[in-house]
Amino acid sequence: MEETRKEQPAIRVFSTPSCPYCVNLKQYLDEKGFKYEDIDVAEDEKAREEMISKSKQMGVPVAEINGEIVVGFDKAKIDQLLGIKE
Amino acid sequence: MYDLIIIGGGPAAITAGIYAARKKIKVLLLTKNWGGQMAWAPEIDNYTGISNVKGLDLVNRMVAHLKENDLEIKEGVEVKKVSLKKDSSLEVRTGEEVYQSRTLIMATGRTPKKINAAGEEKFLGKGISYCAVCDAPLYADRVVAVIGGGNTGINTALEAAKYAARVYILGYQPKSSADQYLQIKAESNPKITFYHNILTHEFKGDNFVSAVVYEDKNTGEKKELAATGVFIAIGSIPNSSLVKNMVELNEKKEIKIDCQNASSVKNIFAAGDVTDVSHKQIIVATGEGAKAALNAYNYLNQMKGE
Numbered sequence: 001m002e003e004t005r006k007e008q009p010a011i012r013v014f015s016t017p018s019c020p021y022c023v024n025l026k027q028y029l030d031e032k033g034f035k036y037e038d039i040d041v042a043e044d045e046k047a048r049e050e051m052i053s054k055s056k057q058m059g060v061p062v063a064e065i066n067g068e069i070v071v072g073f074d075k076a077k078i079d080q081l082l083g084i085k086e
Numbered sequence: 087m088y089d090l091i092i093i094g095g096g097p098a099a100i101t102a103g104i105y106a107a108r109k110k111i112k113v114l115l116l117t118k119n120w121g122g123q124m125a126w127a128p129e130i131d132n133y134t135g136i137s138n139v140k141g142l143d144l145v146n147r148m149v150a151h152l153k154e155n156d157l158e159i160k161e162g163v164e165v166k167k168v169s170l171k172k173d174s175s176l177e178v179r180t181g182e183e184v185y186q187s188r189t190l191i192m193a194t195g196r197t198p199k200k201i202n203a204a205g206e207e208k209f210l211g212k213g214i215s216y217c218a219v220c221d222a223p224l225y226a227d228r229v230v231a232v233i234g235g236g237n238t239g240i241n242t243a244l245e246a247a248k249y250a251a252r253v254y255i256l257g258y259q260p261k262s263s264a265d266q267y268l269q270i271k272a273e274s275n276p277k278i279t280f281y282h283n284i285l286t287h288e289f290k291g292d293n294f295v296s297a298v299v300y301e302d303k304n305t306g307e308k309k310e311l312a313a314t315g316v317f318i319a320i321g322s323i324p325n326s327s328l329v330k331n332m333v334e335l336n337e338k339k340e341i342k343i344d345c346q347n348a349s350s351v352k353n354i355f356a357a358g359d360v361t362d363v364s365h366k367q368i369i370v371a372t373g374e375g376a377k378a379a380l381n382a383y384n385y386l387n388q389m390k391g392e
Contacts (some may be wrong), residue, residue: 016222016224018140018142019220020126020141021220022220028162041224052224056293057211058211058294076181
């Protein structure tokens with residue numbers, strides 16, 4: 001049983017259009033009904049620099065969930081931060 | 087107890103899932119992500135019926151096709167252990183769950199090979215990547231080095247060149263082993279320079295990679311190439327470790343299968359690039375996936391004595 005969601009968590013996803021793991025992450029968030037800011041670091045250089053400095057690395061995807069950084073499609077950590085139960 | 091568990095999310099696994107589901111047996115497919123190496127291909131132009139398609143688009147089409155069928159799917163899960171029980175059924179463990187099955191199809195594909203040069207681990211994700219379609223845009227306007235002069239290397243360099251200022255291919259062989267068609271594409275790209283007969287020694291930098299130290303095997307001279315983006319594209323290794331103590335592998339650690347995709351253990355089948363199939367192609371993997379599912383189904387029927 002999914003918990004009732006108090007208010008929508010602040011989720012920002014840094015990704016590139018052709019990255020398969022980025023698509024997996026966004027599809028997962030869509031399936032679970034979460035809204036997120038979709039930031040294309042292929043186009044947005046400023047956002048690219050922000051992602052690199054915040055995550056201290058250059059790989060995509062990077063998710064920022066209520067200020068916490070998740071590198072890659074780390075399902076376990078995302079489930080924990082968003083209170084998703086299988 | 088399932089009739090069949092399929093491990094994997096690439097073209098072989100997906101096709102096996104479709105064929106098995108259509109036989110109305112109890113099927114579970116477990117995968118960490120979708121597409122396998124196919125998801126990393128910028129462009130695919132040898133998949134019959136679709137003359138040119140992005141790897142990711144083909145993945146999405148295959149996954150959608152699979153999900154129209156009646157089977158159980160667990161995504162985002164990693165299989166930790168497979169074991170054969172006394173009654174010769176199979177036990178498959180993920181981080182949280184344990185599943186039992188009469189048969190198994192290993193369709194776990196391959197993983198990019200590491201070059202094991204100094205600094206490779208340190209700078210992974212910090213300027214070093216194995217996936218050009220993922221990370222090439224992040225190296226926009228940079229000097230990029232691609233380690234590997236075969237098909238994978240050239241495809242990677244062509245993808246990187248869409249964004250980078252310059253791309254240097256460091257090929258180990260005296261002469262590239264890539265398809266002629268790809269070599270011509272690389273040579274005619276003004277951003278790409280191709281070095282041959284190169285031994286990559288080390289990746290240097292502070293927080294992020296900034297240079298590649300290599301040896302020119304023609305002269306024995308050690309040189310340093312300034313590069314703030316590196317792709318390692320020297321081929322791949324089979325993901326057979328889950329069953330390496332249960333089934334026979336060849337010297338390349340690929341699962342040895344017969345023409346019915348059975349391994350040396352009769353209720354463990356395998357399909358696609360993890361096997362010793364002669365050619366690792368998407369279209370071959372889909373065919374192998376179908377064959378593995380149909381033969382697993384035959385095995386189940388024989389067991390029931392039908």
